[in-house]
Amino acid sequence: MLQTSTEENPYVSRRRYNRERLAREEAEQLLDGKSRELWDVNQKLIQQADGLEKVVQERTADLEKAREIAEAASHAKSVFLASMSHEIRTPLNGVLGMAEALTDTQLSDEQTSMAATIVDSGQLLLAVLNDILDLSKIEAGQLEIETVPFDLNALFVATQQLYSFKAIEKDIAFHVNVNDTAKCWIKSDPVRLRQVVGNLISNAIKFTSKGSVTVDVRLHTKNGQDADIIVEVRDTGLGIPANKISALCQPFVQVDASIARKHGGTGLGLSISKQICALMDGDIHIESTEGVGSCFTATMKVTVEDEAQNEVKIDIGDAIAIISKKKWRVLLAEDNRTNQLVFKKFLKQFDLDITVAANGQEAIDATQDIEFDVIFMDINMPIVDGVTATENIRKRDHAMGRKSIPILALTANTMVHQVAGYIEAGMDNHLAKPVKKNMLFQVMADALTSGN
């Protein structure tokens, strides 16, 4: 058995001392060696990190460049679409106007039916063009949302009237239920709300061959005046396969290609509606069971108006009465001959004194000697444009102490900020092209009575 010494020797031998000392020196050298290795490895890591950083920067730059190119191409496409749509709209305006004017003349039954077909087809084409324009505006981030007060209940009453005819044609039930919470005035964009609701309803009617289409509208007030409007459109139609639902809101996508052949449509409506909802901090939610039916729910943020506003809108009968009252002196500043012709045809039923100016300068000259009762001013005209002509007329009339003549803008440029620009230039109101006859009468009558 080994014995361990219980008493420690206080002295260390020289041999042992030298061994310890050598061991320490070797440990120190080892440590220096390791430190040096560590430094080398660190340097390599730093170089590697620098290299990676450089690669990432290059890749990012490449991607950025590719994105810019893609965006530029997409933008160019949008601009092209918008301008082409505009180019098509102008002659279509002529076709529609003339066709409408044609229906006011003495026609045989066959001719009446032909003219009606021209008007219907033209309006369908116009709707498609408007969809394309809306989509390109949305893609360019230029779709503007208005906030104006309007009667929510009245909007849905009008919507029901508009679509019940189509429902009757297809022999299906159609109900619009406006919940008490939604029977109030709100501040939002009535045009866009009507567009979204109209799209959902016309889709529902289109794809339902028996049963019903039911619209439920309610307002969910959160705090004070902030509210969500919730519009549910439920049908008993074809239904949508579950795997097709998510793709449905993509532009140009329909459930399948046969839909386009059977039911028509561009496949843009739902995509536009969803994006309009998104612009109003809302969304469109789809639930569907194939063969049973679908439920499309649109939500949008709106503001509740405390008091109902009195909408000043002249009844069409009153408008005709006002325009018929006397031989009003009307100036039309419009460079396009077709548009001039359409305008004159629309007002043919009245005995009016209509002067035509082919550009802004002619309008300024014409108003020099004659005091007109109302001026219709196209915006895009050669030599002097409509806005400049209006500013000049206003300045001159003011200097001469004349009374201010109502000036109405005639234009396809009806974006919110553009209209605001026309009003600022001194115009009183605007009429969107293509001009609708009834709207022309109402706006004109309003302008003719506004001074009195």
Next chain:
Amino acid sequence: MKGVVFVELLNMAESIAGEDAVDAILDECPLETNGAFTSVGNYPCSELMILVQAFSEKLNAPVSELQNKFGRWMFMRFAEGYPAFFVGKNDAFTMLESIENEVHVEVRKLYPEVELPTFATERIDEKTLRMVYCSERPLIDFCQGMIEACVEHFKEPADIDKIDHSSSGEFKADFKISMAA
């Protein structure tokens, strides 16, 4: 201050006065480490100054002389321990010029936290080198010992003139090393 300086100071002292004398001095000096130093450690410079002072008294040699001797010792140990730094260097000027840009660069790789003196060099002419030492530590004589040892190592007799430019908190000396014609 790097531990290697302490270790080598003790080695030098042992070689002159013997182990017992060094042990006695270490026992007497108020040192935080009780006199146990490793070359890879870091210790306060004040302890080095305490040791230099104590050895100076014990060996009955002025501090400046001891520092000079220690500088020479360090250069010799450096030449023995790190022959790689001498490869391709055929004269003292080239060696002295490489301290700042080669030796210190390597030292920093091992000890990134180390505080090193600066050695700016300038060739006045073919036979004359100006070297300016600058440090927070009062080791001008130690530096001169190293320069002298370097010159001797290359067997190139030279005159070394020193002008002390030290001010409070900074120790600076301007050396002019002139080769014998």
